[in-house]
Amino acid sequence: MTPAGCKRQRGAIAPERGAAVEQKVLGKTDVRVPAIGLGTWRYSGGPEPLRRGIALGATLIDTAERYGTEAAVGRAIARLRSRVFVATKVRHENLRYEQVLRAADSSLLELGIERIDLYQIHRPSQQVPIAETMAALEMLVDAGKVRFIGVSNFSVAQLKSAQAASRYPIVSNQVRYSLVNRAIEDELLPYCQRHGITVIAYSPLSRGLANLVGGLGDRALMRVAAAEGRSPVQVALNWCISKQNVIAIPRGSTVAHVEDICAASDWRLSEESITMLEAAYSGPIVRTEMA
Numbered sequence: 001m002t003p004a005g006c007k008r009q010r011g012a013i014a015p016e017r018g019a020a021v022e023q024k025v026l027g028k029t030d031v032r033v034p035a036i037g038l039g040t041w042r043y044s045g046g047p048e049p050l051r052r053g054i055a056l057g058a059t060l061i062d063t064a065e066r067y068g069t070e071a072a073v074g075r076a077i078a079r080l081r082s083r084v085f086v087a088t089k090v091r092h093e094n095l096r097y098e099q100v101l102r103a104a105d106s107s108l109l110e111l112g113i114e115r116i117d118l119y120q121i122h123r124p125s126q127q128v129p130i131a132e133t134m135a136a137l138e139m140l141v142d143a144g145k146v147r148f149i150g151v152s153n154f155s156v157a158q159l160k161s162a163q164a165a166s167r168y169p170i171v172s173n174q175v176r177y178s179l180v181n182r183a184i185e186d187e188l189l190p191y192c193q194r195h196g197i198t199v200i201a202y203s204p205l206s207r208g209l210a211n212l213v214g215g216l217g218d219r220a221l222m223r224v225a226a227a228e229g230r231s232p233v234q235v236a237l238n239w240c241i242s243k244q245n246v247i248a249i250p251r252g253s254t255v256a257h258v259e260d261i262c263a264a265s266d267w268r269l270s271e272e273s274i275t276m277l278e279a280a281y282s283g284p285i286v287r288t289e290m291a
C-alpha cells in the first residue's frame with residue numbers, strides 16, 4: 001500500500017511527507033504503527049540514524065530499561081516526540097508492583113517523555129505472579145503514564161494468563177522471528193493472529209546478515225533479492241511483515257543501513273519468492289541469546 005493510498009486513521013502516527021514505511025493496526029486498537037520500526041539493543045549510532053528512520057516513516061522505536069539506550073532514544077526524538085511511537089520494556093527482574101512503577105518513572109525520565117506508548121514486560125518471571133505485574137501496568141495506564149500494554153517472549157499460555165489478569169488488552173507480543181527463527185509459526189503466531197495481538201518480530205535479520213546468508217537459505221535469499229530487485233535485508237524484512245499481524249524492529253546503526261531497512265515495506269514479495277524462501281529456510285532453528 002502506498003503512503004498516499006494509506007488512509008490515516010484516528011491515532012495514526014504521522015510520518016513525514018513522502019515517507020515510505022507502510023503502517024499496520026496495533027492489536028485491536030484504532031492506532032496504526034509502522035510495519036518496520038527501529039530496534040535499539042546495542043545501538044550506538046547516535047541520533048542521526050534514528051532521525052533518518054523517523055523521517056522515512058519508521059516512527060516506532062523500541063528500547064528497554066535493560067538496553068541502556070533509552071537516553072539515546074530520548075535525545076534522538078527530543079523535537080520529534082509527537083511523530084514517534086515509543087516502545088520500551090520493564091526488565092524481568094523488576095516485575096514486583098512497586099518495582100514496575102519505579103521502572104516506568106525511570107524510563108520516562110531517561111526518554112524525556114510524559115507517556116510511554118507501549119510498555120512491555122521484557123520476559124515472563126518465574127518468581128512474580130503475573131497478576132501483580134499486570135496490576136502495576138494497569139495503574140500506569142490509569143495514571144496516564146502508559147498508553148498500551150505489551151509483553152515480550154511470552155508463550156500462548158503466558159499470554160492467556162497475562163490477559164486474564166488485566167482489564168486492559170495486551171496489544172502486542174515481541175518475540176524472535178526471522179527467516180531462520182520460525183518457531184512461532186506453529187502455535188504463537190496463529191494465536192496472535194486469531195486474537196488480534198500484534199507480533200513485534202525482534203532480531204528479524206537474525207542479528208546480522210551473516211547469520212541469514214550463512215546457512216541453508218543462502219542462495220535462495222540472494223536469488224530472490226536479485227529477482228525482486230531488492231537488497232537481501234529488504235527481502236528478509238518484507239518476508240516478516242508479509243505475515244498478518246506482524247511488524248518488525250530491525251536495528252540499523254548507520255543512516256545507510258536504516259535507509260535500506262526502511263525500503264523493506266510498501267511492496268510485496270511475490271508468492272513464488274515467499275515459497276522459495278520458506279522452502280530454503282525450513283532447516284534447524286538457530287538459537288541466539290535473549291536481549
Ligand SMILES: NC(=O)c1ccc[n+]([C@@H]2O[C@H](COP(=O)([O-])OP(=O)(O)OC[C@H]3O[C@@H](n4cnc5c(N)ncnc54)[C@H](OP(=O)(O)O)[C@@H]3O)[C@@H](O)[C@H]2O)c1
Binds near residue numbers: 062205
Ligand atoms: N524483546 C527481546 O527479548 C529482544 C531480543 C532481541 C532484540 N530485541 C529488539 O529487536 C531489535 C532488533 O534485533 P537485533 O538488534 O537483535 O538484530 P537484527 O535487527 O536482527 O540485526 C541487527 C544487525 O543487522 C545489521 N544490519 C541492519 N541493517 C543492515 C543493512 N541494511 N545491511 C547490512 N546489515 C544490516 C546491523 O548492523 P548495524 O548495527 O551495524 O547497522 C546489526 O548487526 C533490537 O535492537 C531490540 O530492540 C528484543
